[in-house]
Amino acid sequence: MDMRAVNSLNYEEFIDLFGNVVEKCPQIAATVWSKRPFMTTVDLETSIFELIDSQPQSGKKGILRCIPDLAGRELQKGTLTAESMQEQSQAGLTSLSPEERVNLQHLNSLYKLKFGFPFVICARLNDKSKIAQELAARIQNQPEQELHNAIEEVKKICHLRLQNIHFASTVRPSNQ
Numbered sequence: 001m002d003m004r005a006v007n008s009l010n011y012e013e014f015i016d017l018f019g020n021v022v023e024k025c026p027q028i029a030a031t032v033w034s035k036r037p038f039m040t041t042v043d044l045e046t047s048i049f050e051l052i053d054s055q056p057q058s059g060k061k062g063i064l065r066c067i068p069d070l071a072g073r074e075l076q077k078g079t080l081t082a083e084s085m086q087e088q089s090q091a092g093l094t095s096l097s098p099e100e101r102v103n104l105q106h107l108n109s110l111y112k113l114k115f116g117f118p119f120v121i122c123a124r125l126n127d128k129s130k131i132a133q134e135l136a137a138r139i140q141n142q143p144e145q146e147l148h149n150a151i152e153e154v155k156k157i158c159h160l161r162l163q164n165i166h167f168a169s170t171v172r173p174s175n176q
């Protein structure tokens with residue numbers, strides 16, 4: 001990523017580019033814009049992670065509550081963000097058998113009932129069977145441990161989304 005170009009973006013352009021690196025939380029990009037200049041993508045990522053970590057428990061839960069369920073209502077309705085759609089489809093969640101879908105949705109509901117936020121996992125680093133396994137295992141955790149786990153997954157998703165933006169802006173067709 002050309003950091004000079006990134007650092008010269010006004011806040012509207014910055015939010016356009018980075019507003020969804022944390023799903024449906026453009027306020028995070030809007031806040032870290034004030035931390036410019038960033039030397040590297042890692043520097044930008046560190047600012048985002050520090051902001052997430054500095055949130056009180058209620059703020060962390062708020063971030064998690066903006067994330068759509070895996071194989072949930074928004075996938076069925078076709079209303080996922082482009083990023084989320086790509087991630088869920090890469091993990092095989094768009095081609096579940098009816099039994100797999102019912103199982104995932106059932107566990108998702110139990111998880112939400114217990115913790116008050118959705119089950120979050122970086123879909124691109126897992127596949128549908130690993131996701132179902134992790135969900136069944138993590139639902140056993142204590143609330144504090146699980147809030148920590150879920151936030152760490154948000155950071156993995158954010159890291160990969162930042163990398164996508166990085167490559168989209170640095171890789172050019174070979175004939176240019």
Ligand SMILES: NC(=O)N[C@H]1NC(=O)NC1=O
Pocket residue numbers: 067068069070083084085087088118119120121122123124157
């Ligand atoms: N609930 C949940 O984990 N959702 C997501 N994970 C991911 O990688 N993309 C998502 O939409």
